[in-house]
Amino acid sequence: MYLNATLRQLIAERLGRFDQRSLSAPDSRRAAVALALVEEGTGAMLPGIDAPTTWSRSAAVLLTRRSELLRHHPGQWALPGGSIDDNESPERAALRELHEEVGLSLEESAILGRLDDFVTRSGFAITPVVVWAGEARELEPSACEVASIHRIPVSEFMRADAPLLDSIEDSEQPVLRMPVGRTWIAAPTAAFMYQFREVCIAGRATRVAHFEQPIFARQ
Structure with a gap:
């Protein structure tokens, strides 16, 4: 799957038709994350994923490993994101966080749409914003927030063994995990x-806000 104009149009159209659900969540802090589509480039060295030896135009998603120095969720996988400032839209917050965390500056024209809000056990109501980032060759991790930046091929999220659903004692809903490498x-x-994966690539209107988080991700 290549990062090209055809893929961009397809994702924009599917997000445009998607009945995105926003949640009020008055007791939660508002936050936004950027799901940035980029070229795979030279890849990310992760167990079980072969990194290309030359620059690859395959579609990938930017993910980070959070710094171990952070108070909340140290060392965990994350999309670039953070709290929404006063009078700031989720889209603007997502673009700002992309710049602050990985050094990627994008215009509002890069925004393709939103996915459903997700309320976390740690007290955040998060809006995911899908953005088109292109080559994104010059990335720089924030020294105080990001331990590493990874370009995960979209094909990894299309695996037949995804998602992984685990039962948990304190909830009727399963914990959702996505295998990577x-x-x-x-x-x-x-x-x-x-x-x-479901909405933008497979074209299926799938909801996820009911899924649980593992215990370690609730702090």
Whole structure:
């Protein structure tokens, strides 16, 4: 799957038809994340994923490993994102966080649409914003927030063994995980990736806000 004009149009059209659900969540802090589509480039060295030896135009998603120095969710997989400032839209917040966390500056024309809000156990109501980032060759991780930046091929999220659903004692809903290489990503990030796969690539209107998070992701 290549990052080209055809893919961009397809995703924009599917997001345009998608009945995106926003949640009021008055007791939660508003936040936004950027699901940025980029070229795979030279890849990310992850267990079970072969990195291309030359620059690849295959479609990928930018993911980060959060710094171990952060107070909340240190070391976890994440999409670039953070709290929404006063009078700021989720779209503007997502673009701002992309610049602050990975050094990627995009115009509002890069925005393709939104996926469903997700309320976390840690007190955030998160709006995922899908953006088109192109080559994104010059990335720079924020020293205080990001340990590493990874370009995960979209094909990884289309695997037949995804998603992984695990029962949990304190909820009737399962925990959702998405396998990547020989590791995995937990909800809420995994929920955003699964809904992106279903809505934007497979063309299926799938909801994810009901899925649970593992215990370690609730702090």
